[in-house]
Amino acid sequence: MAVYEIKPEFYNYVFSPYLEPAAKINPGDTVVFHTEDAFEGRINSVDVKPKEALKDANFLNPQTGPVYINGAEPGDTLVCKIDSIEFTRDWAVSAIMEYFGGLQSNDITKTLQQPLEEKVYMWKSLEDGKYFRNEEIGVTIPATPFCGTMATAPKLEAISALAPGKFGGNMDVPDTKPGNILYLPIYNEGGLFYIGDVHAAQGEGELCGVALEISAKVTVTFDIIKGKTIKWPRIESPDRIMSVGSAKPMEDAARISYADLIEWMVDDYGFKKMDAYQLLSQVGELYVGNMVDIVYSLCASIDKKYLKQDK
């Protein structure tokens, strides 16, 4: 089981089957990914004007990868065990940006109103990244690091790194965190795994559209489940199984995530479909990951203790 380290000299901005692999690895191997923040470090002080600073950025949300996993074939499932996230700087940044975020109109939910005024929030790392503090608000919050973006390349399409979808992508779901396993559909030979957009912390919904953006080293161990086909990203924690649906309007993301969780319970845990539907109606959980990206991501889950039927 080899360990690789990928420190890119340049980044990618699409989940694409057309890009050269940054590395080829075997199932069981571990990769340490260096990731840049969503702005590629361009917003680093309260004096920066985001619109100005991003003018020369053709694209946002830089991705490290893709990683080619030997033996991965369309129809298999990629297993991504998130081992650890280590911040590589002592600050994180968030910002109010123009025509972006959950409580602002944008290019799609279009209005004629003026945008909100830009504003940068700097968050300082405390106790070696255990906490983050914003002096202006006067608040300290615990770090809850996770990867905003993890994806396999779609089939035929090359999709913006700002979008979530069946392939994973920019889901911004806080459960893609150390200790958990992300399962992704494989559409291409080698799977072609992309990663980026580490958040030091993020609320459910990623309300203003920008979490505590930070650069990091993310360690992931990969495996493949041959012949196992999934349709949407799935997450497993020590206690829960979860499905992530991404769509607009938001109710479609809700429908997808719960429907996929039912399918999981039927296929792997022996539930009858209607029984799984019934049980999730009583003990399922459903939170909003993002309400700000190209499409919205919701995460439906159930405690593993309910997965064993005693009859």
Place this chain on the structure above:
Amino acid sequence: MAVYEIKPEFYNYVFSPYLEPAAKINPGDTVVFHTEDAFEGRINSVDVKPKEALKDANFLNPQTGPVYINGAEPGDTLVCKIDSIEFTRDWAVSAIMEYFGGLQSNDITKTLQQPLEEKVYMWKSLEDGKYFRNEEIGVTIPATPFCGTMATAPKLEAISALAPGKFGGNMDVPDTKPGNILYLPIYNEGGLFYIGDVHAAQGEGELCGVALEISAKVTVTFDIIKGKTIKWPRIESPDRIMSVGSAKPMEDAARISYADLIEWMVDDYGFKKMDAYQLLSQVGELYVGNMVDIVYSLCASIDKKYLKQDK
């Protein structure tokens, strides 16, 4: 501080300013409400066919009330401290119904497909209502009792008891539970409070549209905040403050709930608006209460420990 008990001989099916009060009370008084389940007890065995059983029911979700609170005037806020919920029978019921629920088309999200087959799930109370068990699935779950429906009468309108809205109503948000306080806008003299639809348990989203429906006695202590006007229902637990937005599409419910929570943080906790927006982006929580009713209800919240700015 008086204690009243309301055991209705008949129920109401609208949140209406046009109905006679079931009781008139003073701020500080406590009321014990007897509530029927959403089907008024008509579905009580796996052999019942819901469509048949509900044929003679003109309306669903029977409400106890309204209670007139002396001194309540339009523009005030009603404080509903949920003291306790006591089940009045030893079984709860859920069901798959035709053209209803989160994973089925309905009269509004209309398709030409056949409905799902009806199916009743009986859940038996264990350990005096601490747990509920469905033998067919072979699963036992803890009771998490709450009131699916609590409302004040709207202004001028009379709204179906199946609908949530600014007035509260059929929110199906599991946080309207004992130990928590629900705040509701007051639109009419006396407030006119309605309650019903107790759930012995319910997952987030109320996926199939029917939780563990049960009859109960709910004890609520009322108060009024004179001159305090709120726009949407708010909930306070020992640890968190929460706002409930109800709308379609679901993203609008998300927008409403977070926007109202910002307003709360600004008005009562001294935050600047953009700072509240920023802080909720990093530590806010947002879950789906219902994805099955007339409009969807989402609940946004923040831990009280972040409400004190130290600067």
Place this chain on the structure above:
Amino acid sequence: MAVYEIKPEFYNYVFSPYLEPAAKINPGDTVVFHTEDAFEGRINSVDVKPKEALKDANFLNPQTGPVYINGAEPGDTLVCKIDSIEFTRDWAVSAIMEYFGGLQSNDITKTLQQPLEEKVYMWKSLEDGKYFRNEEIGVTIPATPFCGTMATAPKLEAISALAPGKFGGNMDVPDTKPGNILYLPIYNEGGLFYIGDVHAAQGEGELCGVALEISAKVTVTFDIIKGKTIKWPRIESPDRIMSVGSAKPMEDAARISYADLIEWMVDDYGFKKMDAYQLLSQVGELYVGNMVDIVYSLCASIDKKYLKQDK
């Protein structure tokens, strides 16, 4: 066949089963309704500030009625033949209002942005109401008068006159115009018909939320189809049959209107359901009536020449 004239001294602001009839008539009778504009005449000059002017208005969109049609019973269909619309003043008014309209956030699609600036547009009647001219824009448009709002009272509920729904209501669909017939479901004894909100002209979508609002006399002849139950409003012109669906998100309004049109083709014109679905896929029309009200209204239609199958 009698002719009645209703010139209200006060107006209603809900479609309600709880209000006293303004008149009781027989099937076949004709009623001349005097209607006020949606602002009850409060906005009558470019110098008026809408927010100020509407401060003392508790409610908007005043309704004339209800009319009780003798013999109408729940489950019947009300036939409203729109005979004519005569303007009762020589100007119409539109306005940009705060937090209202299709290209502005509002209380439900909520953002933190500032509203658009208020602005009143006065439109002057030309050639006795054949045309309307706005001097500021420098444009003259033909009058296309219709009733924005026509409704029967809902069952049990009393619904704001700003809302469209199964009962008709504030649909803002330009096809409720002279020469056409509107069919409405009847939920209460007597039907209880409401009317208001005449528009001298309106684009599809009613984009800014305010059409050419004007006071008028509307002449309607009523009939009842006993035992014929419809679920949503239907319109018949000399050339087309149309169904109006009202819902959010807008795709649900589209689904409803086409699904109801299929039902109409099946029930009254002998089509097989899938054949109607197929035919509408090739020759159906679907426009947006309003994209600004409580829920959106879409109108699906088919040319009558395709309703006769020649085989």
Place this chain on the structure above:
Amino acid sequence: MAVYEIKPEFYNYVFSPYLEPAAKINPGDTVVFHTEDAFEGRINSVDVKPKEALKDANFLNPQTGPVYINGAEPGDTLVCKIDSIEFTRDWAVSAIMEYFGGLQSNDITKTLQQPLEEKVYMWKSLEDGKYFRNEEIGVTIPATPFCGTMATAPKLEAISALAPGKFGGNMDVPDTKPGNILYLPIYNEGGLFYIGDVHAAQGEGELCGVALEISAKVTVTFDIIKGKTIKWPRIESPDRIMSVGSAKPMEDAARISYADLIEWMVDDYGFKKMDAYQLLSQVGELYVGNMVDIVYSLCASIDKKYLKQDK
């Protein structure tokens, strides 16, 4: 001004900047495109089972192109004058397919219900393609040919040929027809124009998801407007200007199309923004192109006679 003919040996299934041009032409040149139907001819009889027939089709909606227009650069606008559409066979086909179409759940608007039963409708060309007849329904309809799909390659992304968007794509808007001009944003050197999916007829909404699919020869004359940047597809007919917005939920497509039309009126016709907003509120038209594709497409328009302000 040269004339080219492109008769592909193979088709493309993405709008992609990564594919080799099928031809390089100059502004002013004319191209005759041979297009296949959306199923590539696989569904050609009522006895075909669509699911079976499409099993070996990796992708749907084959595209002819891309065409590289010399001199086209990012930020320019591509002018596509649709000269003519000539059918290349004497039948068109539509079908009810499983989990697809406006009145059926699908992979995104997910339910647990069974799909509709598959059914193929064959439409026979009459009078040399002037009319089409389905014997089973017993109906004859006039041909109204247009290109369902016309696109430029997106920037960096490669997008499925089933999707509409800012780049045009699978809009299924009946106004991309002979005699009209389609304007498309240019994102790449050469523009990279794709075309396909000719419909012999289609209703607004493309209700069942399948129009009268047919193979054809489409003649388009190209030009470039240097330095003119547009954000969304625009169409010009002899009488009207139109903007096409594509998004979910459908109200976002409505917002986009009208907002873009306002921008057009401001930039090219000298309107003040609020005056354009006002005028469209009174005379704008807004129909649904498709309610069945990856995102929905709506078309907002205004009669050219209102574009000249006389003041």
